Amino acid sequence: xxxxxxxxxxxxxxxxxxxxxxxxxxxxxxxxxxxxxxxxxxxxxxxxxxxxxxxxxxxxxxxxxxxxxxxxxxxxxxxxxxxxxxxxxxxxxxxxxxxxxxxxxxxxxxxxxxxxxxxxxxxxxxxxxxxxxxxxxxxxxxxxxxxxxxxxxxxxxxxxxxxxxxxxxxxxxxxxxxxxxxxxxxxxxxxxxxxxxxxxxxxxxxxxxxxxxxxxxxx
Amino acid sequence: xxxxxxxxxxxxxxxxxxxxxxxxxxxxxxxxxxxxxxxxxxxxxxxxxxxxxxxxxxxxxxxxxxxxxxxxxxxxxxxxxxxxxxxxxxxxxxxxxxxxxxxxxxxxxxxxxxxxxxxxxxxxxxxxxxxxxxxxxxxxxxxxxxxxxxxxxxxxxxxxxxxxxxxxxxxxxxxxxxxxxxxxxxxxxxxxxxxxxxxxxxxxxxxxxxxxxxxxxxx
Numbered sequence: 001x002x003x004x005x006x007x008x009x010x011x012x013x014x015x016x017x018x019x020x021x022x023x024x025x026x027x028x029x030x031x032x033x034x035x036x037x038x039x040x041x042x043x044x045x046x047x048x049x050x051x052x053x054x055x056x057x058x059x060x061x062x063x064x065x066x067x068x069x070x071x072x073x074x075x076x077x078x079x080x081x082x083x084x085x086x087x088x089x090x091x092x093x094x095x096x097x098x099x100x101x102x103x104x105x106x107x108x109x110x111x112x113x114x115x116x117x118x119x120x121x122x123x124x125x126x127x128x129x130x131x132x133x134x135x136x137x138x139x140x141x142x143x144x145x146x147x148x149x150x151x152x153x154x155x156x157x158x159x160x161x162x163x164x165x166x167x168x169x170x171x172x173x174x175x176x177x178x179x180x181x182x183x184x185x186x187x188x189x190x191x192x193x194x195x196x197x198x199x200x201x202x203x204x205x206x207x208x209x210x211x212x213x214x215x216x217x218x219x
Numbered sequence: 220x221x222x223x224x225x226x227x228x229x230x231x232x233x234x235x236x237x238x239x240x241x242x243x244x245x246x247x248x249x250x251x252x253x254x255x256x257x258x259x260x261x262x263x264x265x266x267x268x269x270x271x272x273x274x275x276x277x278x279x280x281x282x283x284x285x286x287x288x289x290x291x292x293x294x295x296x297x298x299x300x301x302x303x304x305x306x307x308x309x310x311x312x313x314x315x316x317x318x319x320x321x322x323x324x325x326x327x328x329x330x331x332x333x334x335x336x337x338x339x340x341x342x343x344x345x346x347x348x349x350x351x352x353x354x355x356x357x358x359x360x361x362x363x364x365x366x367x368x369x370x371x372x373x374x375x376x377x378x379x380x381x382x383x384x385x386x387x388x389x390x391x392x393x394x395x396x397x398x399x400x401x402x403x404x405x406x407x408x409x410x411x412x413x414x415x416x417x418x419x420x421x422x423x424x425x426x427x428x429x430x431x432x433x434x435x436x437x438x
Binding site for chain 1: 227253255256257258259260262263264265266267268270298299300301302304306308309311312313314315316318320322324326328344345348351352355356358359360361362363366369370388389395396397398399400401402403404405406407408409410411412413414415416417418419420421422424425426427430433434
């Protein structure tokens with residue numbers, strides 16, 4: 001088992017659920033797309049939902065330079081904690097106490113650094129869109145210079161990352177297994193519905209293959 | 220429209236998406252069950268996924284007194300930011316720049332206070348279980364005194380809460396609507412699968428009605 005890369009990264013609560021290998025971490029990050037980013041603002045915690053994409057050994061996040069969170073990072077790095085949580089099921093135990101969730105989560109600590117080079121930022125934006133909705137980058141209208149300038153893209157290295165995973169049936173007290181109480185797992189899955197066309201579509205367009213295929217996937 | 224209850228609660232980025240009325244906030248909180256809780260630890264942000272339940276004018280969260288986050292709150296309140304995000308769809312625009320998500324989120328700032336009274340804590344634990352999996356409290360084995368003592372339950376008032384909501388089709392640049400590019404929304408839904416029995420079930424038990432009904436719902 002890989003060791004935790006830093007003290008704060010080490011999973012302390014139920015340590016057997018902690019995993020630090022990049023294969024597990026990357027698999028969770030690549031399945032998700034929504035993260036919750038925590039920053040400290042005026043000494044207080046602020047947590048904001050954001051989209052992200054993994055790009056090799058780092059995570060890309062983006063937003064408007066006017067955003068409360070990203071504004072702080074405009075010229076220097078911003079210390080953040082980025083958390084991704086995939087929920088797999090409700091764990092139904094024989095006692096209220098042992099109810100739980102099956103989940104896979106990743107927590108990344110680090111300094112998010114703004115990408116200042118224009119070409120790098122454009123490439124990062126493409127990577128974000130292409131990861132979130134595969135096939136869209138070559139399909140849509142190209143990003144203008146003004147749009148690229150109007151977007152702040154930050155890169156967070158994956159140096160300080162850990163994952164936490166719970167799978168399987170409930171773990172009840174030994175003496176409770178004989179009770180006539182049903183126990184098990186109710187699986188949770190994210191599914192995509194049929195694409196809904198913009199009512200303002202001006203052409204007689206059908207859903208392109210890459211979007212139709214994407215909509216048939218689920219995570 | 221209700222005004223923001225505090226300066227930091229005010230939605231600054233795309234302010235037309237900000238809503239502060241309790242009906243909207245409560246509806247989002249009651250549909251979700253997973254929150255991301257941010258605290259400041261040694262000056263750095265830490266974001267941890269947790270289950271929660273709304274209890275009237277406050278939110279209940281719980282965990283082991285040994286947990287990194289909750290330990291800090293053991294005797295006094297803990298300043299947290301609690302964020303709930305429900306994802307409704309990928310917004311597919313005609314340009315990469317206008318891609319977005321449909322979502323409903325709530326951000327609550329405040330002091331999470333441990334519930335010290337035994338009876339109150341037991342009631343709060345029951346409220347949590349009953350909210351997360353309706354019907355389970357009278358069905359499962361009763362919580363022992365030792366178990367109740369071994370759980371830390373915190374109450375966060377809803378005084379400083381705001382919601383942010385995006386719904387509907389993409390908003391593209393006026394000149395892009397005539398491009399032969401499909402645009403619209405790919406809906407996202409959370410669905411529950413058929414209950415999977417614990418392989419260690421000792422009786423010939425079928426899934427009780429309240430769990431079968433719960434598994435048929437989706438959020």
